[in-house]
Amino acid sequence: MLYDALIEASKRVLASEGVAAVTTAKVAELAGVSIGSLYQYFPSREALIAAVIDHKLEASVAELTPMLVGLREAGLDEAIRGLVEIAVRFYRDETPLYREMVAAMAAVDRDAHVRRVLEGFDQAIVAVLEPHRGQLCEGFERCAWIMRETLIGCVREAAARQPETLADGSLATRLELMCRALLGAPAGEPG
Amino acid sequence: MLYDALIEASKRVLASEGVAAVTTAKVAELAGVSIGSLYQYFPSREALIAAVIDHKLEASVAELTPMLVGLREAGLDEAIRGLVEIAVRFYRDETPLYREMVAAMAAVDRDAHVRRVLEGFDQAIVAVLEPHRGQLCEGFERCAWIMRETLIGCVREAAARQPETLADGSLATRLELMCRALLGAPAGEPG
Amino acid sequence: MLYDALIEASKRVLASEGVAAVTTAKVAELAGVSIGSLYQYFPSREALIAAVIDHKLEASVAELTPMLVGLREAGLDEAIRGLVEIAVRFYRDETPLYREMVAAMAAVDRDAHVRRVLEGFDQAIVAVLEPHRGQLCEGFERCAWIMRETLIGCVREAAARQPETLADGSLATRLELMCRALLGAPAGEPG
């Protein structure tokens, strides 16, 4: 489908050359499509970029949701370790695309949508921790966004500038410690 | 000096309208300078934007360094609390400019310089904690970047989407807990 | 019939938005027809616009001819008054469409056809005056186009910029005076 080809091409250009390089002509050519066709699927360059962002966010949600749901059955130790692991596995490889997506959002204003997706993640985290509320500090639900921001931010930074800490698991260990402290969870048995 | 006027004008446009709006004509006019003159100080638009980024980073360093140096005398509790406080005070208000600077960096590639600045911050943090190494876990020096990323990331996100947690101090409290856990510091007395 | 629907849709767009807005896509949609079908009835956009012009001219001829024929029985006074009246009744309301048609003709070149239609009108006017040739100046037949141009031009201008002169009949009175003078007709009894 041309629509998908255009999204795919845009994503490729975005990840490798940045928003400014996402020109309608380049995307169309890379997708093997005429510019005219591009404009039959997207009313403007802005709309195209917005669609790429939305698309990527949706894909993230679709990929992460089942993983998070799977953790609802887990014990507290496993749950925290699982959340950290998901962050690592997921954000490790996406760094360049995400970096450019931040720039793209500044140019296209998808803020409302992004916020909705992030809140969805926060709720999913809360759902994972809920069963263990007895072991957690009061108001732990309001910490979900801090956890999410810390996990994603650190994994991203690690991918870009401290890759060995991802490979040897040392980052994961540190993140678990931080999350436990944030949630008021008792010290876990060494993973 | 014309150079400074141009940097200042660029920063203003960047912060309020984004990288894409930083055109040579607009910057020159805002600086009260002809475009011809702009090109006498900067070889290209890219160079101008890069200079703006560098300038802002240098200013951050200049502003934060004395604060960090001041913390070298402090006790561990005070030190940790102080680091969190610095992050809050400094990044709370800069969110829009930083957001646009991320987009700008994606377009101009200042990575090496950014890395150098960040490493400088990490070393400053280590210097603050050094006196208390007996109370900290082994290898705490290698945690500085995690701390830095967590503090900056969370404060920025809070400024953008959870401002009340900055006002009521609840974010600061949580961040302190996380930092202590990260560093292996003993539980502090309630601040 | 699709043909008529397309002509009708074109005329509507032409009258309300001007030639430039007459796009094949818009016309086809308004006619409830696919663009593909449009091209089965008209070889090009030009041909479509030309057809619209021709259509409108034909309709004018069809509507005015019986009125003019009706005047052949009339006395001279009545004939002149009738010619003025026809111009007023007919061109009063068509101003916007005619205005756009002038622009359209400049873009499509229907000159030969227009000329033929206008000559038809001139002959019809002559036929109305013929019975009274004894009361008219020599060569009055060669004045028909002057009469036609004056009547149409003034009524159109009045409709656009002097509407009250149409309502109170003052324009009609003046035009009658002018026509009489043009034709060398004796001063008429006040209508």
Place this chain on the structure above:
Amino acid sequence: MLYDALIEASKRVLASEGVAAVTTAKVAELAGVSIGSLYQYFPSREALIAAVIDHKLEASVAELTPMLVGLREAGLDEAIRGLVEIAVRFYRDETPLYREMVAAMAAVDRDAHVRRVLEGFDQAIVAVLEPHRGQLCEGFERCAWIMRETLIGCVREAAARQPETLADGSLATRLELMCRALLGAPAGEPG
């Protein structure tokens, strides 16, 4: 001056090929100027076309005003003959440009300006006739636009389709008769 070259080039394209053919690229090339420069003098294609119209109107005013002023000293016969003559001399050669200007105005909306210019002409006509008000019908001032419309319209039509009536003076004779009748002037001595 580039400004004038651009106006001139536009006028040439407009007169010979119509509004639709007035593209920024074509005008710039014909003027021997880059498109970039065109946009330093005119903010848009619309503005360029509007300027061409305004320019032409101003030129007409500048050319006709002294002729009209010159007629204020004249006797009634001479005045009427003079008004007709001015119309003939002036509009005889401009037909194609005026034809396209009508189309252009429909596309650019200069109506207010055009109206102002036309009213100026009407006032100038009144000023020419004023000294003879004793010989004219009551309310002759309100006939100026009818006179103007008739003269311009008929000369234009003659230039396009009845050129011999311009050459042999027969049109002028007829128009004088019509004007006299319109104004209620006594029959003039044969010119």
Place this chain on the structure above:
DNA sequence: CATGAATGAGCTTTCATTCAT
């Protein structure tokens, strides 16, 4: 015949950059 997705030439406009003054 009818459809409408696909095409691409061509239009308007912007903006980084140059260079004669």
Place this chain on the structure above:
DNA sequence: TATGAATGAAAGCTCATTCAT
């Protein structure tokens, strides 16, 4: 040095037209 008019490559977008279904 400072200026800003001039440049033109390149971007976003439209729309007449075609053609496989």
